Amino acid sequence: MSNGPDxxxxxxxxYVSGHLGTGxxxxxxxSRLCVDALGVAAFxxxxxxxxxxxxxxxxxxxxxxxxxxxxSPPPPRRVIxxxxxxxxVLSALGIAPATPASVGGARQ
Amino acid sequence: MNHVxxxxxxxxxxxxxxxxxxxxxxxxxxxxxxxxxAGTGKTVLAVQFLAQGxxxxxxxxxxxxxxxxxxxxxxxxxxxxxxxxxxxxxGRWRFVDASPDPDQPARVTGRYDLEGLLAxxxxxxxxxxxxxxxxxSIGSLLGRLDDGDVMRLELHRVFAHLKSLGVTVVITAERxxxxxxxxxxxxxxxxxxxxxVLRNNHEHRSRRRTMEILKMxxxxxxxxxxxxxxxxxxxxxxxxxxxxxSGRKVSNQRVTIGQPxxxxxxxxxxxRGSTTLVSGAPGTGKTLLVSHFAGAGSAPQERCLLVAxxxxxxxxxxxxxxxxxxxxxxxxxxxxxIHCSHPDAAGPEQQLIDIxxxxxxxxPTRLVVDxxxxxxxxxxxxxxxxxxxxxxxxxxxxxxxxxxxxxxxxLLGGQxxxxxxxxxxADAIILLRYAEVCGAIARSITVLKVRGSDHDxxxxxxxxxxxxxxxxxxxxxxxxxxxxxxTVVTDDELARTQGVLDELRGAATA
Numbered sequence: 001m002s003n004g005p006d007x008x009x010x011x012x013x014x015y016v017s018g019h020l021g022t023g024x025x026x027x028x029x030x031s032r033l034c035v036d037a038l039g040v041a042a043f044x045x046x047x048x049x050x051x052x053x054x055x056x057x058x059x060x061x062x063x064x065x066x067x068x069x070x071x072s073p074p075p076p077r078r079v080i081x082x083x084x085x086x087x088x089v090l091s092a093l094g095i096a097p098a099t100p101a102s103v104g105g106a107r108q
Numbered sequence: 109m110n111h112v113x114x115x116x117x118x119x120x121x122x123x124x125x126x127x128x129x130x131x132x133x134x135x136x137x138x139x140x141x142x143x144x145x146a147g148t149g150k151t152v153l154a155v156q157f158l159a160q161g162x163x164x165x166x167x168x169x170x171x172x173x174x175x176x177x178x179x180x181x182x183x184x185x186x187x188x189x190x191x192x193x194x195x196x197x198x199g200r201w202r203f204v205d206a207s208p209d210p211d212q213p214a215r216v217t218g219r220y221d222l223e224g225l226l227a228x229x230x231x232x233x234x235x236x237x238x239x240x241x242x243x244x245s246i247g248s249l250l251g252r253l254d255d256g257d258v259m260r261l262e263l264h265r266v267f268a269h270l271k272s273l274g275v276t277v278v279i280t281a282e283r284x285x286x287x288x289x290x291x292x293x294x295x296x297x298x299x300x301x302x303x304x305v306l307r308n309n310h311e312h313r314s315r316r317r318t319m320e321i322l323k324m325x326x327x328x329x330x331x332x333x334x335x336x337x338x339x340x341x342x343x344x345x346x347x348x349x350x351x352x353x354s355g356r357k358v359s360n361q362r363v364t365i366g367q368p369x370x371x372x373x374x375x376x377x378x379x380r381g382s383t384t385l386v387s388g389a390p391g392t393g394k395t396l397l398v399s400h401f402a403g404a405g406s407a408p409q410e411r412c413l414l415v416a417x418x419x420x421x422x423x424x425x426x427x428x429x430x431x432x433x434x435x436x437x438x439x440x441x442x443x444x445x446i447h448c449s450h451p452d453a454a455g456p457e458q459q460l461i462d463i464x465x466x467x468x469x470x471x472p473t474r475l476v477v478d479x480x481x482x483x484x485x486x487x488x489x490x491x492x493x494x495x496x497x498x499x500x501x502x503x504x505x506x507x508x509x510x511x512x513x514x515x516x517x518x519l520l521g522g523q524x525x526x527x528x529x530x531x532x533x534a535d536a537i538i539l540l541r542y543a544e545v546c547g548a549i550a551r552s553i554t555v556l557k558v559r560g561s562d563h564d565x566x567x568x569x570x571x572x573x574x575x576x577x578x579x580x581x582x583x584x585x586x587x588x589x590x591x592x593x594x595t596v597v598t599d600d601e602l603a604r605t606q607g608v609l610d611e612l613r614g615a616a617t618a
Contacts, residue, residue, distance in 0.1 A: 017223030050224045054231030060222035062205055063249070067214070073210070081218025092215035 122160030125346025366400030388540030417479030
């Protein structure tokens with residue numbers, strides 16, 4: 001699977017919790033990974049703080065934070081963790097990196 | 109550590125018997141871990157903890173389900189008599205669904221916390237203004253996001269947070285082996301102040317469910333395993349041993365056993381709040397005595413609950429009518445309630461629960477349990493002993509006069525060992541025996557003990573006819589009442605025997 005122009009746009013939702021600043025760090029990590037792997041135009045990322053919107057966490061049955069959900073394209077997929085391991089995160093999301101080199105820096 | 113001077117505040121659960129063994133309920137605003145192997149009733153307890161809160165105390169609840177889907181819990185609970193959907197509509201019950209979603213498995217790729225779950229539980233608690241939270245089961249959660257250390261830390265945080273919300277929490281966790289670690293992952297017990305173990309043992313042909321409080325930090329509770337039962341419409345009920353917890357005075361009011369001559373032998377009838385054990389071989393008149401005792405329920409202010417383990421209703425009614433007692437009439441006038449149940453169908457705990465429920469509904473003044481031997485055959489000696497303990501406690505608590513019957517295996521036999529053990533629980537013991545009188549068989553009756561009273565301990569002849577039971581003269585020259593076959597020797601025969609002996613002696617010395 002390559003990141004060609006015909007590929008659908010990714011809709012991602014990230015649940016974080018505000019405490020200890022880990023939420024912001026997770027959001028930054030995901031954002032950077034996706035920009036590197038897909039390009040800015042190929043995804044949208046919605047960041048939700050479970051403390052502020054618990055009803056959304058309930059709707060999506062979120063247990064752990066951070067949780068990243070691939071809303072589209074189907075099927076939905078979920079990744080839990082702090083997204084430091086770029087390769088693991090992208091493969092769990094079913095996103096192939098544009099080129100191995102583009103995420104090579106994050107994977108050591 | 110502070111020394112605990114005062115017992116921690118309690119939340120009365122409303123679960124039958126549980127508040128007694130915890131001496132007042134679960135510690136308030138704390139977590140209690142309920143562990144047990146599969147099928148021990150953990151989910152039932154978790155559901156009922158909330159259900160009783162809502163129905164008895166108007167305390168709302170949040171149910172966090174980590175294993176079954178909410179729909180399964182709703183359906184299974186309706187069988188226990190709880191309409192969860194209705195409570196959800198009224199805003200008194202709320203689910204937090206943490207059950208696994210097979211369509212969306214989550215991949216763990218790094219560090220995480222349980223803030224998502226915590227935020228949802230807190231949100232749900234706020235919506236229904238919850239006082240109670242059940243989490244069923246924590247093991248399922250741990251199994252999915254496994255990383256023991258992270259989980260342990262996170263659970264600490266979750267339960268500390270729930271504590272700060274002031275809610276009282278029941279958490280269930282599965283044990284893999286009965287004798288293994290308290291909980292499956294070996295971490296759960298550290299996160300709860302209080303730990304209870306549910307067990308489901310098989311003894312003989314019946315199940316024996318028990319509940320034990322392993323620890324309750326800073327809180328007094330009763331030690332030991334407590335039998336409980338789970339029944340449709342009523343859920344989980346712990347067998348009450350009220351007598352152990354109350355220092356009630358023993359009643360000194362006496363009532364008739366239903367046969368005036370036997371009352372006389374017992375020194376004036378039976379005491380309320382006491383148990384009388386009737387032991388007899390088949391055909392010696394146990395069922396007749398039961399009928400007399402139950403028939404005495406027709407007296408003003410008397411009502412009798414008759415629990416029969418061996419005979420069916422029709423048989424009991426027919427037997428009684430043969431002795432001039434109309435049981436159906438007594439029932440229609442609310443003087444008698446007949447409950448036939450074979451112990452095979454349910455264990456001793458279930459029988460005790462059923463009897464207690466009947467006692468509460470029918471409110472009798474006297475109780476007969478006919479056929480302890482059937483209980484022993486199914487549940488073993490321990491089961492029978494436990495059953496008698498339970499009965500004794502219930503009737504003391506309610507000041508009922510109680511008659512229990514037990515069969516002896518041998519026609520001419522005395523007491524068996526098991527009867528001896530059960531006899532320590534009975535306040536009075538009546539033996540019905542066949543006696544051999546000059547080569548013929550006669551029925552006999554003797555009152556072996558009456559606690560707190562004088563009694564006539566002679567062995568008397570017992571006659572049974574259409575009018576019921578008649579007690580005759582005392583036999584003299586009796587031997588073997590307790591040890592084995594009873595032999596009665598008449599004076600004439602003694603004289604004849606003496607003559608024979610004298611002759612023999614004379615012949616020997618000649």
